[in-house]
Amino acid sequence: MNKIIACIDGSVITSAVCNAAAWAAKRLNKPILFLHTIERPQQHGADDLTGAIGLGARTSLLQEMARLDEERSKLALQHGKDMLSAAVSTAESAGVSQIEQKQRHGDLLDALTELEAEARLMVVGRSGEGHNSETGQASFRALGSHIESLIRSVHTPLIIVPPTFTQPSRFMLAYDGRSTADQAIKKIIAGGLLKGLECHLVMVKNTAAGQAEKLAEAQRLLTNEGFVVHANLLEGNISDVLLAYQQQHQIELLVMGAFAHSKIRQLFLGSNTIRMIERSSIPLIVVQ
Structure with a gap:
């Protein structure tokens, strides 16, 4: 039985x-x-004091x-057990x-990779402990490589959650006609998570x-599965256009396919997926 794996910190x-x-x-x-997960705290290069103190003091200090x-x-x-207990109470x-509930030492990415076979969906926060929880690019970048590595490493859909979550009544699917977006549509149809929600299917011209x-075909597939679909072909900068549309239509959930471009190109140009995670103030589902 597949599980919803939710990461708390x-x-x-x-x-x-x-x-x-x-x-x-x-x-x-x-x-x-x-x-x-209990991750080992980062060291700051000031742990070895043996050259500055005597043997007796060194032994005492090490102890x-x-x-x-x-x-x-x-x-x-x-602390972790208390957090898990509180999370269970919230869900109940x-x-x-x-x-x-599960607690373990080590890296979060390693833990999720090992547990992926059990996962139907993974839920992670956009900002973690030790980072500014306010929305905005600066706070995301402290955790950005962590989330980007997770998106690259697992094949399970992810919900990336901002500091607040409200049950959505409508979602926006950012569609670009590429294979990752087509896969997102297939998973939306088959998955059931978004069934009954109003769908805004948005494509930005390129x-x-x-x-x-392609947009018309995507709309047809979703409509045939019972979704109420509003399809729009827009112009402009991708992230600017999507965010403006989201705000105008009060969209509560965004769905995107992950990393449409090659990894080499992303090293220089970045990714539309990452830009949307950085800038969006609503939950975002990333479909691999």
């Missing part, structure tokens, strides 16, 4: 992650697995550092009955041929 965004996971679990009738590390580890474990209050025909 105790930051203010944890509540939104829990709410999004509960919403997805109820719509898909899937259990939630709340995951908390004290070992004791403090042990205390920090115990506190981190207990939302009406979810099948809930699991130099590719046959865009209007």
